[in-house]
Structure formats: structure tokens, C-alpha cells
Amino acid sequence: MRLDLSTKEIVVTGVGVVTPLECGKGTQDFWDKLCNGVNAIKPIHGFDVRGHKCNVGGEIVGFESFLEDCWKKEYDRCARLFALACQHALQDARAEQPLLQSMGVAVGTILAGIESGERYMNEKFFLSKKGDPGLLRQHCLHAIADSIKKRFSLRGPVISITTACCSGADAIRSATAQIRNNRAAMMLAGGADILSEFVFRGFSALNALTTDGKVRPFDKRRTGLALSEGAGVMVLEEKNHAYKRGAKIYCTLASAGSSADAFHMVRPHKDGEGLSRAMNNALSNIEGTIDAVDYICAHGTGTQYNDGMETRAIKRVFGEKAYAIKISSMKSMIGHMLGAASAIEAISCVKAMEHSMIPPTINFEEPDPECDLQYVVNDAVKKNIKTCMSLSAGFGGQNTALVFRKA
């Protein structure tokens, strides 16, 4: 029977990203720019931001030229971003038919086809039209996963999941459960979201956006986050399956943990109590990891609230050892990609282990006594990483931690 606790080892055999850094050119280009501290946060051109305290974000320009032709019509921008990340990941994993027959897809997203949604709502409520049903279908939160399943003829589970900023990480977590429980041999898993006026208005109203044009995680003068867009996808499979087909194994997805703050709809628990429980849940599954973690890819939004909370959460879990762990936030360079953020950060952990390199937290100028851990600031650092952790925290008090280890 199926309802058994499985001990299968899950490995990462392919990765793909689309971000404002490399605009779809490929994961290696993304990684090189990330380690060189390139800032992708620029003035927004996609919609009118006049009158807002923030006018910057991370927009992806020209990624369509890398997409297969079949995606260029009909599909929503968010689905296209995810599709390109899948293309890159599948190519990286050398996964073609007939492997796709036993593959599923798990997509984490917050607003998915909001581009189509905005157009639909505009037609319906402001142009007195009926509203194009095609737009409505693309607006559905499950439209991305459905499109991927259809394009790649996948026969495994098709999962759409939303857990705010943890969505991508939770899609990855959920994908491992499908493999462990024999529902799929391989999974495509990750997240996607776009930079829309809808989400910009919301974060602006919450006063969460940067007011000085820069994202400065863990810096005393941090003023907030910059919204961004992108997609990140991993190919996951069981270790023996990967060996048998001769796949390149990046690393093991050793463990994952999640928790809820049960505290506030927008603010995280100030002491990082919820996030620390997610970390503890992840670490409790594998022996010796508290001592072994040598890099944390932080959620690091650059808001006053988050960065202090995250620092306290890490200290709660690691105690004095927290001061020895290298920490960085890539949101300083690529902004906050919402449902995609945690997936792309997980992929950066994989790349960090592959290249023994920790990408920097740029724009860091003034240390904050509240954030006193060993942040990698302004320049990348060379380091052999054996175990690393990716953290995410989101609206509603969602928390997820993923732990990766060298295979």
C-alpha cells in the first residue's frame, strides 16, 4: 500500500530560470551576473507608476525570442515565463520523451495570469464589454500548470499551489512528495509570477516598496523591497532513477519544512518564531545538519520588518553557530519575484554548491545592529558549500525552508 513513509533520496538534475538579470538567456548567464553583483532593478516602464513613492522594479525584456514558437500566441506572460524556465530545465536535465511520460509538474504562483485578468476585468468593468473568456481561462491560477502539461505531454501529477512568497518552494516540496509516493518518476517544480500594476498597487498601499530606488537587505537604511518578475524550475527525480539514466546530479534535496505563524495577515511574527519552526522542521529530518549548514540563501526582502525577523529566526535555530554561517539575499539584485522568488533562490543554492560561490547582497552600506550575522555583502565569496538552506516567508505567516546537500 502507498501510505508509507518513503525514504527515497530526491536529487536535482536540471535547473532553469528566467529573471530580469539575464532576460531568458539561460541559467549560466543568470548565475554569472548574480555573482558579479549586477543590479536588475530599474525604473518601471510597463505601467504608470507616477504618484507612487517607488518607481522601480525588475522587468524582463525580450525573453520571448528564446521561447519555442508554440508559446508565442495565446498564452499569458506568466505561463510563457514558466514555459521558458521549463525549456531550460529540461534541456539541462537532458530529459526528453519518453521520460516525460512519467513526469509531472508542480507550479507555485501567487497571481499567475494576472496580466490576462487585468485585461479581462478592464473589458468587463470599464469598457462595458462582455469580457473575453479566453482571457479568463488564462487568468485562472491553474492555467500555467495546465499549459505545461499539455505542451510537454506530461502524464504525472499536475499541481498548482499558492502559499504567498513560499509558493515556489512549496511547489518543490510538494513535487518531492509525488516522487516519494510513486506518483511520478520525475517532476518539474518551481514558481512564476509577473510584475503587474495589480500587485504593484497592493504593495505600494502596504508601504512595503523601496523609496530610494535600491533594495538594501540587512542594511540599516533599508526602505523596502522592489517587485520583480520571473520563473524558476527544477527537475527532480529519485537518485537511482537519475543514476540509471546517466543524468548529471547537482545535489540532493535533503529535506524541507514548513510552518504557519498564525499571527497576522501581512506581518511576520516579529521574533521569527514561525520561520524558525520551519527551519527546525527541515533540519530535524536529517542528522547533523545544524552543524553542517554553511550557507543560507535568505528571504531578505529589504523591508525593516522581514530582515530583522529573519535574523532573529536564524539565531533561534542555530544559536551562537548562526554567526559562522554565510548569508546573502539576491533580492538586492533581482527584486522580489513573489511566487517565483523562493524557487529561484533554491536554484541559486544549487548553483552556489556547484560553483562553490556565494552571490553577494549588493547595495549594503551601513550595518544594522539588529541584523548582525555574517552577510555576504557587495562582492561574491568563494566557499566550498556542502549543505545550504533556502528560506522563504510570506503573507499570512507562511514559512518554508529547503535544505540542499552535495550528492
Place this chain on the structure above:
Amino acid sequence: METEIAITGECVLSSAGETAFALCENIVLGKKITQQIDLQMYEKEIASLNTGPRELYRIQKLLLTAFLKASHAAGLKMGLPSPERTGIFLGNSYGIEEFKTEFFRLYKKSGPALTSSTLFPFTNANSLASWLAIQIDAKGPNLTFVGGSTSSAEAILAACDALVADECDMAFVGGVSIIDNNLSDEFYASGFGYESAGMLVLEKMKNATLANRRPIAILKDQQRTIFTQEQIEKIMHKKSVSGVNDEAPGCFHQDIPEIVYLGNNLGDNVFSYNKNKSEITKEQDKFFFLSDVIGNVFDAAGVLGVALSADLFNLPKNTKWCPFGRTQESILYSNIGSNGSAVKMLVESPAFTRKRK
């Protein structure tokens, strides 16, 4: 070692009452029921919880009422046994559309300073599960599935996975299908049935036994299958598709002694299971097509189907209507979404579980 998941509490709120069976029975017997739930009768219970100064949205009231009823049914009168070990798993693909349209209208009409910061968080589909976690202090895993009509079935699957993997000791699994005037006619054109809010209380069988909570049904196994595009098109044109159960990962391969198919949504008329042929036709006796009776209940479908299975094991003797007779030992519930993704669950009667052992 095999882990059995017990359903120790359930509620399916509809205008017909508080069980999935009541909804089906009322419709089958031709009783007149409204599409929308009359929330007035639950206002007192909702008010007993301190949910803050703001008037709750309708979807919040429905979810909270379903939670209260399911908890009560499970005998949880003094709060959660262990908040940090309690998870919430919700199907919520469409329940937030009203908030999205309201927020959109507001910002289109107003300048930057007038956009609502209180409404915006509710445009995220996970807001409902997070809000419930805050109300009941559930600090375990909190996952929202947005896969359309299979969303709450996905949530049940994820809850079982979390219980088996020891991520939580108790899981509340829910789904709400709400009547929303802002939603497009497109959704309703696909056969919207009845407003409903479902909630299941799941826990490991051994924990339920230790706590003296009586299981009303056992979740024995869950799997998934997927239809190919070609098969979906056949289904759409009411053509038969066979052999689905023999293909792809995620098929049942064990012998199940007695099966009652309780399908819903797309593909009801053709998809099936048979231990010998991997195919069942509608002519066979032990079938009940849920969507033929109640229409599409979107995010509530998965919970409603499993709750109905549990109801059927526990029917009182004087029940006027029963789809299968009363000998069933296990029920295969199959929930199929428009993308061809099917979630299947084998639900067993507690009496049969004991006998089998």
C-alpha cells in the same frame, strides 16, 4: 509500515444541511433547496469566536462555520490538541475572485493613495487558509491548492502525505464553492451546482484511537492519473476512454475487494476502475455520479466526495435514499479536473478495516 488515515470529523455545509449526504438526498428526492446557503442560522456560532472588529466576508463565514462543525463532530471542544502539529490544507482556486475584482475596480478609479491595503492581502489565494490558521491558532503546514475542480482533493492528498511524513498530527482539509456575483458567467456556464463549504478532520488512525476519537471512515490509499490531450478530447465528445488505470505512474495495482465509484466532473461517464479489466462502464451496478446530482462544486468537490463516502458508511437505518445499498466496504472516489488530472482516493468503512485486520 502502512499508515492509515482516519477521518474523525466532517461537515459539508449547503442549503440542505450539514452533510454531503443531506445535499444529495434532498436533490434526489426532489426537495426544493436553494443554491445559496442561509448564513443567518450560523451567525451566533460565528460570533462566538473573536474574529476582530471587521465584518467577515461571506467566504470566511462559510469556511469558519464548516471548521466549527467539523471540529465539533470530531469531539474537539477545547481547542486544538497541539497547535504546532496542526495543519490546514485548502482548495481555493476561485474563492478570491470577488476580492480581485473589487481591488482592481478600486485602484482603477483611485489615485495611488486610495488603494486598499486591507483588501489586497485577500487577493492572494492562500489568504483564506492563513486567516483560518490565525483564528484557530494552527501553526503547522498551511497549504492552498489552486488546481480548479480537483483543488480540495489535492489538499486531501497533501494532508495525508504530511500526516504520514509526520509533519503534523492533525489536518483540517477544506474547500469552499461560493456564489459570487462578480464572477464571470463562464464559470457558471460550466455547470455551477450549489454553494457549499466542506471540512474534514484527518489524523493518523493510531492517534485517533489513543484520543478516543471515533473514525467515521479510513483513507486507505490515494493516487493520481492523468488523461492525455487525446483522451480529454474524447471525453469532451462523450467517447469512451479505457485502460487509463493501467498506464502512467500513480495507478492502483492492488486488489480492492469491493468498489463503488463516486465520480464527479469531467469524465464521469467514461472513466472507471475494474481490478480485472481496468475499465467499468456506466451499466455496472455500483456507481454514483456525484456531479450528475449536484453539478460542479469546484473547490469543494474533493472534500464533498470523500465526506459523502464517509456518510454512506454511517447511514441511519431509516434513510429513504441510498445509492448503493448498505453492504459497501470501500468506495473509490475519483475527482477529475478539466486539465485531465484525476485524483483518486480509496475510502474504507471503519468496520471493514477492523474485519480485514
